[in-house]
Amino acid sequence: MSAMSIAFTHLTRHLTAAKWLTASLFALSLTGCSALGGGNMQQQEPDPDLPELAQKAAEQMVASNPELTRYSPMIAATFVSIDNLSQSSTLGRIGSELMASALGRQGMQVREVKMRDSLFIEESVGELILSRTVQRLSAQHDARSILMGTYAQGLDYVYISARVVRSSDAMVLGSADFRLPLNNNTRSLLEGQGGW
Structure with missing residues (x-):
């Protein structure tokens, strides 16, 4: 395998890992936003009148x-x-x-x-x-x-x-x-x- 092919394989692996990491971080940030922000689906019980x-x-x-x-x-x-x-x-x-x-x-x-x-x-x-x-x-x-x-x-x-x-x-x-x-x-x- 030529040096060029080896370098291309490493680069492809790094890019794939970077894409996976970016996608994971994006998904994690969405989960965090829904947990912290107004994404709380359960509304608090209203006070009795x-x-x-x-x-x-x-x-x-x-x-x-x-x-x-x-x-x-x-x-x-x-x-x-x-x-x-x-x-x-x-x-x-x-x-x-x-x-x-x-x-x-x-x-x-x-x-x-x-x-x-x-x-x-x-x-x-x-x-x-x-x-x-x-x-x-x-x-x-x-x-x-x-x-x-x-x-x-x-x-x-x-x-x-x-x-x-x-x-x-x-x-x-x-x-x-x-x-x-x-x-x-x-x-x-x-x-x-x-x-x-």
Whole structure:
């Protein structure tokens, strides 16, 4: 074999190896891009929204006290801010409505009553006091229980505490706590502050 043929064979081998190496590096870079970039095909689960959380909370209440539905019918009070117990918001109003609906799906009979100034919390001791208005409304609607709740805004979440109390003596029959991510949607619900 001539020197020219040997040199050509070596060159061909080097070029083939270089092409293989280039192709391998290109394929590897594509794999890396899909792993690092937006090529992640699995999308992250969305945060649960308020109706979903209310449904789970209602299920939890009834599961922890299966006798809860015996205290029907129930009337619902607007949820209030833990920082100002005479103040609510769109979040407090819709939170109460969604919880009442969810409890209704669990077998609780819910009476539709738009309550105003129906309850307050004595801030010094934090005890729930049923006012004469609540007692009157309970009697008018033959309500054996009342849904009430509070919410608190944190840095990343709004914390909601809901409970159903017996109208005759304010004994807590069921309770559930959950948190709602503090995103733009939640902030807009909190902006609708105001009295009941």
